[in-house]
Each structure stands twice: as structure tokens, then as C-alpha cells.
Amino acid sequence: MIGRDLLGIEDLDREDIVRILDTAEHMVEIGEREVKKVPTLRGRTVVNLFFEASTRTRASFEIAGKRLSADVINFTPSASSLKKSESILDTARTLDAMDPDAVVVRHSVAGVPRRIADVLGAPVINAGDGAHEHPTQALLDALTVRQQKGRVEGLTVTIIGDILHSRVARSNIYAFRKLGAEVRLAAPPPMIPAGVECLGVKAYTSLREALDGADVVMALRIQNERLGGAYVPSIREYSATFGLDRAKLDFAKDDVIVMHPGPVNRGVELSHDLADHRPSVILDQVRNGVALRMAVLYLFAGRATTPGSREVAGGAG
Amino acid sequence: MTSQQSARPPGSGTGEKASERSAPDAGGGSQQVARPLLDSTDINRSLMRIAHEIIERSEDPENLYLVAVPNGGIPLARQLAANLAQVAGVDVPVGVLDTTLYRDDLISTGSRPALRTTEMPSAVDGCVVLLVDDVVKTGRTIRAAMDALMDFGRPRAVQVVGLVDRGHRELPIKLDYVGKNVPTQVGEEVRLRSAGEGDSERLEVVVLPPPPDPGAGEGSK
The missing domain is CATH 3.40.50.1370 (Aspartate/ornithine carbamoyltransferase)
Structure with missing residues (x-):
């Protein structure tokens, strides 16, 4: 209760x-x-x-x-x-x-x-x-996924970005695991907390592997204000390797949806075109x-x- | 931290039972001896008579709008719509209006009942709305339904259809169309439910006696 x-x-x-x-x-x-x-x-x-x-x-x-x-x-x-x-x-x-x-x-x-x-x-x-x-963010994410996919159980959810500093990631890991989804994390190694596997998730440093067969892709905000650039060599490199665009999305399922807790750094976590259009469901999240x-x-x-x-x-x- | 875990007020979470509405669930409360009140033939006969009365009293049957109070009102409103089509050839829209968020006992009891679907297919402005509920007792649900309805527009008039009127009114609400007036005791529960398992079409109304120990009854809910 x-x-x-x-x-x-x-x-x-x-x-x-x-x-x-x-x-x-x-x-x-x-x-x-x-x-x-x-x-x-x-x-x-x-x-x-x-x-x-x-x-x-x-x-x-x-x-x-x-x-x-x-x-x-x-x-x-x-x-x-x-x-x-x-x-x-x-x-x-x-x-x-x-x-x-x-x-x-x-x-x-x-x-x-x-x-x-x-x-x-x-x-x-x-x-x-x-x-x-950030429990209400994770719950609204789960609600959005359930609306879009009709279920959460059995889906594959890939979370990309600064897992280490992200309360959104942590709450979402708990929420999606409890609802029976498979959760994958993708980030540069310094942004993945040590021992995160004990939360029942799998960490990848290759975006391509993490996206393979994903139903839901969630990009996290790169928090320049919290990082001071210490975790990635440059924002441009991060964007080239872990920033989502339509070409990288081809590795995921055809009916994949793209989520972001906002506010989006356009051109960093998501390409401009993805930030505004399907398959992104950012405004549904709001x-x-x-x-x-x-x-x-x-x-x-x-x-x-x-x-x-x-x-x-x-x-x- | 430990005080936090045990901090839920002991009474919270109950109170759903206090609802005067009832769900057409099969087999609910099966431990108690249910006294039959209306069988499916009685219900169908009542709904057909009410349909005739509605047409008889309506200046403009094209302007009617049926709004069901869930859960019990839903099958009744659908049947009424079918009857009205049969009797007068009118196609009356059927809406569903959950009254939970308009209840007046949420604050005092602290209970948080599960919400139910609200689906209003078209605007109610200018329509004569017929609120349909299965069992009317205190009138509080009807009051809540009227408040909810006003948020959807300005109907020309609101009338109330109740399959069973069991008295014990606490608000000045009267029914315009009644299936059956049934004197009951306060503690009893009158419930519309499926008559047989797996047969959602055949409905019956039964009277359930008050639970022997109210405290135990609340705990088990």
C-alpha cells in the first residue's frame, strides 16, 4: 500500500x-x-x-x-x-x-x-x-511508455547519458525494473556508476549495442552546470558518439519511441529534427x-x- | 524513519465501502446471503417502462442525452438507449461520468477510491440530460454527478433515472424515473450485479445484509 x-x-x-x-x-x-x-x-x-x-x-x-x-x-x-x-x-x-x-x-x-x-x-x-x-519524472515516463506501447512489461528501455549524476535515470531504473522492463544504460564509462548492475540493469559503452532491439530510448540531459566538462573530452565528441539522430535510431526497433526529461540541449543529446518530431514523444511527457x-x-x-x-x-x- | 513507515492513519484506505454505488461484479460478497430483489426480467421490464415514460414526457426526444454513473449505471443507460431507439426511433448519446473526484467525503474520510472512466461523446449544452444510476440512497452521488455534469456545459435540464430507490435521502434530490421503490435498512447493501458467471448481459439486484462486524469488514477490504 x-x-x-x-x-x-x-x-x-x-x-x-x-x-x-x-x-x-x-x-x-x-x-x-x-x-x-x-x-x-x-x-x-x-x-x-x-x-x-x-x-x-x-x-x-x-x-x-x-x-x-x-x-x-x-x-x-x-x-x-x-x-x-x-x-x-x-x-x-x-x-x-x-x-x-x-x-x-x-x-x-x-x-x-x-x-x-x-x-x-x-x-x-x-x-x-x-x-x-525524481519519482514523478519516472512515473510520468512510465505512463508515457504505457500509453504509447500499451504495456511496459517485456519492453527494452535504453537510457543514454550521464547516469552517474542523474536522479531521473535512477528513478527510471527502479520504475521500469519494477514494471518488468529490461533496462540498458549507455554512456561513456566515467558516467556509469560502479556496481550499477546490482540494480538489475546492463551497462554498455557502445551505443549501437545498447540500442539493438530497443523499444524505448531515453536521452538524459548533459548537465554542463554540474559537470564542468570533467567526464567527457568535449561536448562535440559526446554528441558524435552518444547523441541520437535518425541514423543511430536505425539500430533500435522500427516503432521505437524517443524520450527526454527536458530541457533538451538541441544538437547534443538529440538532433534538432528528433527533438521536435516523431518518434520523439517529449511533449506527451510534459x-x-x-x-x-x-x-x-x-x-x-x-x-x-x-x-x-x-x-x-x-x-x- | 520508523515512525514514517507506520504513519498511515489507521482508517485511511477504507471508506470505499461507504459508497452508495455498487459495481455489477460477479460473485462479490458471495459469503453473505443475498436476498434477490429484481431479476433480469424485472430489470428489463422496468427499463422498457421508463423508456416509454421518458418519451411520453419529452417535448423533444431528439434532444435527450443519457449520462451513466459508473459502474452500475452503464449497462442500464445502454439498455435505455436501445429501448428509446426501439420505442421512438431516436438515437440518444450515452455518456459515462465518474463522480469520484466530486465526492464530498474524500476529505473527511481521507479515502482515495480508484477513479473510473469518464467518456462524454458530445457536448451537453442545450440537451435534456438523464442521469442514470443503479441504486439511489442518500442522493450524494447524484449531487456529485450534477456538479460534474456542469463542468461539461449547460444542459437545458437534468433529470434522474434510478433503477432502485431505497430511500434514506440526505439531500433534496428526487428521482424523475424510478424502477422500483424499495424500503431498506441503513446497514444493508443493495447491489446490481451479473446474474450468472460469465453472463454479463443478465443482471440482477440483490440485498446484502449488513456485515456482522463492521471493523472486520473494513479490514478485509
Whole structure:
């Protein structure tokens, strides 16, 4: 059964994931209505607590909350207060005193959402923590694959790029493995974490081998801001070897789909033409992101009705 | 960290049972003794009579729009559409409207029922919408359905069709077309379900007695 917080895909079992995806599938229909709003979370407050800059994910959560009629507050603590870990919890406690029904947390350090969840009465939803997890991204990716392919089980999913620094990759590995897909990784050796095979995936340094027979190809963003160019000789070389274009896609299945968590570095991870056209499904991912986050807010927000119920329930259990 | 794992409120996750709606599932609650209320002949007869009444009272049958409340309303609305075609030669659209996200007990109970399909084939503006549900009790589902319906446009009028009206109304909702009025006890469950296994066409309505121990009943759900 789904727990109180959504901190990572690692904590979920297959049934939880399927339940979230099923709920999201129904939320998709609301986005197609003329009135894209239902009263479900009326009078509930969702706080977006983003310590790390984000436009897309924050907007996606904000729209999702508003489509469910929740009041959505964006809380962006100033950069100077981030440095002291103490102030993060103080910020969280201050927020908690305002009785939110869900707190969506993004932070550049792994584990912060979990730490915040320990002091908050409200459910915490992880919107990305360092290189740890980004569960809603993986869930919306799984939803997109299920929509496009009709299933996830038995598919071959190839993830290309900086696996080492990618919370998207980590969450997707958990999600797709739990849903029964084969997951392959392709990257220059320094970008593949040592011992990644223990997650049930296979790592390749040859893109061609990794793409052979793939149903889904997911390109990760090369994060220049995090790398400082230390992991690949040059962006041009990376692009020539691991950047996707139509010629390289020939190694995959004919009906392969191409995904990217965005924002795309055009001409680096994907050729210009692939970034905009089929078989890429990037805009479907964005659209599904809203529906998926509606499902997550529906299933998690406002369930624990009294602040501090965690302590009470924990003591009793 | 351990407190987090056990932090789910004990009551959450239940409450689906509190729904007054019921699914036409075969064999659900088979342990209990089900008292038959309507067999498939009764149901078909009621739906045919209701179709005649609808035509009799409609100024413009071409303007009708059937909207089923899932799950029980769906087979009934389809049958009604077929009957209306037979009786008056009209082709009435059939929509399905899930009311879950419009329920008024989500916050108080903390339950998160599974969502069901919503499919509205065309706009409802200017139509006379007939909401179709299998069993009407408190009226809360109908209230939710009306709210949901308004998000799809502005019908000219909304009327309610219920196969079984079991009383116990909690909101000022009245049925325009009723299959059968059945006095029931509050704890009992009235359910539309398939009459035989593997035979989804033949429906029946049964009354299930209240579970002997409500606590145990919730836990097993």
C-alpha cells in the first residue's frame, strides 16, 4: 500500500506504481475537458518548496494542484539560507505551522526531502533531490511508455547519458525494473556508476549495442552546470558518439519511441529534427506530467488529516 | 524513519465501502446471503417502462442525452438507449461520468477510491440530460454527478433515472424515473450485479445484509 510520502520509486512496489499510473490515466481526461478543473482538493493547500531552481517541474505541480482546486503556494527560500542544513528544517517547521496538506520538495542535495518528511506533519512529495531520485519524472515516463506501447512489461528501455549524476535515470531504473522492463544504460564509462548492475540493469559503452532491439530510448540531459566538462573530452565528441539522430535510431526497433526529461540541449543529446518530431514523444511527457502529478496529489495530499499525526500514529504502531 | 513507515492513519484506505454505488461484479460478497430483489426480467421490464415514460414526457426526444454513473449505471443507460431507439426511433448519446473526484467525503474520510472512466461523446449544452444510476440512497452521488455534469456545459435540464430507490435521502434530490421503490435498512447493501458467471448481459439486484462486524469488514477490504 502507498505510504504517507512519495520520496522515491525505490520505496514503492509494483502495485503502488500501477495504482498511480491508473489514476493518472483518468486524470489525462480532465486535461482534455473545456473546464479543466475538479473540486477534489478544494480548501487544501499544496506548498511547492523549491530550494533548487526549476521552472518546468514547479509549473507542472502548480497546474496539477490547481486543476484539483487546491491552493498552491510557491515557496522559494533564498539561496543564502540554503547553506546551513539547520535552516532547511527551520523553514520546513515554519511551513508546517501553516498546516499545508502536501509539501513538494526539490533540493540539490540527496536526502533532504526525507529529512524534511521526518519533521513535517504533511505528506512530502520529492520533486528531485540531488542525484538521488525524481519519482514523478519516472512515473510520468512510465505512463508515457504505457500509453504509447500499451504495456511496459517485456519492453527494452535504453537510457543514454550521464547516469552517474542523474536522479531521473535512477528513478527510471527502479520504475521500469519494477514494471518488468529490461533496462540498458549507455554512456561513456566515467558516467556509469560502479556496481550499477546490482540494480538489475546492463551497462554498455557502445551505443549501437545498447540500442539493438530497443523499444524505448531515453536521452538524459548533459548537465554542463554540474559537470564542468570533467567526464567527457568535449561536448562535440559526446554528441558524435552518444547523441541520437535518425541514423543511430536505425539500430533500435522500427516503432521505437524517443524520450527526454527536458530541457533538451538541441544538437547534443538529440538532433534538432528528433527533438521536435516523431518518434520523439517529449511533449506527451510534459502533458502526462500534469496528469501524473494530479494523480500523486490526489493519492497523497490531505490524507493525514491532522498535523503531527505521524508522531501519534508512530507511537501507537 | 520508523515512525514514517507506520504513519498511515489507521482508517485511511477504507471508506470505499461507504459508497452508495455498487459495481455489477460477479460473485462479490458471495459469503453473505443475498436476498434477490429484481431479476433480469424485472430489470428489463422496468427499463422498457421508463423508456416509454421518458418519451411520453419529452417535448423533444431528439434532444435527450443519457449520462451513466459508473459502474452500475452503464449497462442500464445502454439498455435505455436501445429501448428509446426501439420505442421512438431516436438515437440518444450515452455518456459515462465518474463522480469520484466530486465526492464530498474524500476529505473527511481521507479515502482515495480508484477513479473510473469518464467518456462524454458530445457536448451537453442545450440537451435534456438523464442521469442514470443503479441504486439511489442518500442522493450524494447524484449531487456529485450534477456538479460534474456542469463542468461539461449547460444542459437545458437534468433529470434522474434510478433503477432502485431505497430511500434514506440526505439531500433534496428526487428521482424523475424510478424502477422500483424499495424500503431498506441503513446497514444493508443493495447491489446490481451479473446474474450468472460469465453472463454479463443478465443482471440482477440483490440485498446484502449488513456485515456482522463492521471493523472486520473494513479490514478485509
